[in-house]
Amino acid sequence: MSGTPSGEPDTGVPEPNRVSRRGLFGLLGSGAVGLAVGGAGGAALATAAGAGNPGGSSSGAVPFRGAHQAGIVTPAQDRLHFASFQLLRGVDRAALIELLSDWTVAAEALTRGAELGAGGAASGPPLAPPSDTGEALGLGAAKLTLTFGFGRSLFETKDGEDRFGLAERLPAEFTELPAFAFDLLDSATTGGDLCIQACADDPQVAVHAIRNLSRIAMGRARIAWSQLGFGRTSSTSQSQDTPRNLFGFKDGTANVMAEDREGLAEHIWVPESHPQEWLRGGSYLVARKIAMTIETWDRASLSEQERIVGRTKGEGGPLSGGAEFDAPNFEAVSTAGGPAIATDAHVRLAHPEQNGGARMLRRGYNYVDGSNxxxxxxxxxxFISFQKDPATFVRVQQSLKADSMNEYLRHVGSGLWAIPRGISPGEYVGQALFTKSA
Ligand code: HEM
Incomplete structure (x- = not known):
């Protein structure tokens, strides 16, 4: 699959602001590309995605380009559509670069609230499928962020193959997550070559983004699995109220927030001293699909629920006393004589004090996949967390082996992706991985 489908020489650096012919193929369907590119409307269709869209609304838009990718310290939006992609057999380095370039063009339009393709959803050639699927028309940008990640299999497959000539760019700390106690992982919701985290304040905007990015990927990558989330379970800015998870508890109180620049530099962003240039200013994303047996939980008494979490259910204050944002005191003793925060309470075991100072930025979502x-x-x-080194997650998750909450949890899906740094104008997502020296 090397070389461009149009027969032009392959420089490895696709033209910015232009969806490749192969990307158009996904948007329009094979017959329609021939019709559109060969016909009078071809030039218009091949221009920048969304460039000619008069109907899009950029109000509530989060900038797509910047030093770091959006969707990490961006105040957590209300909705999630997370997708893991598998690259198809036969896709080579040039095709991968072309895909990332096409996704960049489309992501820029989507995050502006613009329609894809010059004809958008309803103004293209009548005999071709519309280049935008249309369900986000009139919904605006809705604070959509698209965060792209690279799986370890991009650098080395399970069989040790270096498919894309990237093996020398593999960061030393980028190892697969180990098996954890109580894991019940389903391979159908685990792993993936690439991931896209789409977050927005409107669920349809997030779904529209993943749907259209998936169309663009046609012939190069397919969705391996995806997950919808309907309620954020973390605050990532002090400007936000703490939301609640499906156990009914405030979640995201003790998080690394956007305002904590020192904390972000120390725990979340890969430092400038990292040997891999492409990852500096990036991070690692861990996703865990954690099933919660809420019917059993709902039969536990209020005091038992609070004992398990280590915080009060109403205000979310630590059981050692104080208000929500007061620091927990793990030495405090309860009136009954034992530790005020139980030795197997979730917040004790997850707290940095118990984990050599390890901190992560949690950015998860509640989900309900129907009923049985x-x-x-x-x-x-x-669960989604960002940290500068996957070892942080591993350490905390291993501490949680003793967590009394485990009785109500099953980890059924998992993934780890390196999140390249943000991009400058003219660059495509992850460009430094393919162009800069290590
Ligand atoms: C369904 C599973 C989980 C539930 C329901 C849950 C719930 C909670 C709740 C209610 C809190 C207290 C409020 C707060 O500080 O945000 C909390 C804190 C925390 N959780 Fe979880 N959690 C879950 C899984 C995890 C996992 C898998 C990890 C990481 C491996 C984790 C890491 C943390 C951390 C680091 C804190 C803050 C601890 C502190 O500094 O006080 N949680 N979680």
């Missing part, structure tokens, strides 16, 4: 024949909800937390 017994009438139980397929509910849970789609």
């Amino acid at each position: 024949p017994l009438g139980q909800l397929g509910a849970g937390l789609f």
Whole structure:
């Protein structure tokens, strides 16, 4: 699959602001590309995605380009559509670059709230499928962010193959997550070559983005699995109220927030001293699909629920006393004589004090995937965390082995992706991985 489909010489650096012919193929369908490119409307269709869209609304738009990718410290939006992609057999380095370039052009339009393709959803050639699927028309940008990640398999497959000539760019710390106690991982919701985290304040905007990015990927990558999330379970800015998870508890109180620049530099962003240039200013994303047996949880008493979490259910203050944002005191003793925050309470075991100072930025979402024949909800937390080194997550998750909350949890999906730094004007997502020296 090397070389451009149009027969032009392959420089490895696609033209910025232009969807490749192969990307158009996904948007329009094979017959329509021939019709459109060969016909009078061809030039217009091949121009920048969304460039001619008069109907899009950029109000509520989050800039797509910047030093870091958006969707990490961006105040957590209300909705999620997370997708893991598998690259198809036969896709080579040039095709991968072309895909990332096409995704960049489209992501820029989508995050502006613009339609894809010059003809958008309803103004293109009548005999071709519309280049934009249309369901986000009139919904605006809705604070959409698209965060792109690279799986370890991009650098080395399970069989040790270097498919894309990237093996020398593999960061030393980028190892697969180990198996954890109580893992019940389903391969159908685990891993992937690439990931896209789409977050927005409107669910249809997030779904529209993943749907259209998936169309553009046609012939190069397919969605391996995806997950919808309907309620954020973290604050990533002090300007936000703390939301609640499906256990009914405030979640995201003790998080690394956007305002904590020192904390972000120390724990979340890959430092400038990192040997791999492409990853400096980036991060690592861990996703865990955690099923919660909420019917059993709902039968636990209030005091038992609070004992398990280590915080009060109402205000979210630590059981050692104080208000929500007061620091927990793990030495404090309860009136009954034992530790005020139980030794197997979630917040004790997850706290940096118990984990050599390790901190992460949590950005997860509640989900409900329907219900089973017994009438139980397929509910849970789609946990997402960002950290400068996957070892941080591993350390905390290993500490949680003793967590009394485990009785109500099953980790059923998992993934780890390197998040390249943000991009400057004219660059495509992850460009430094393919162009700069290590
Ligand atoms: C469904 C599973 C989970 C639920 C329901 C849950 C719930 C909570 C709640 C209610 C809090 C207290 C409020 C807060 O500080 O945000 C909390 C804190 C925390 N959780 Fe979880 N959590 C889950 C899984 C995880 C996992 C898998 C990790 C990481 C491996 C994790 C890491 C943390 C951390 C680091 C804190 C803050 C601890 C502190 O500094 O006080 N949680 N979680």
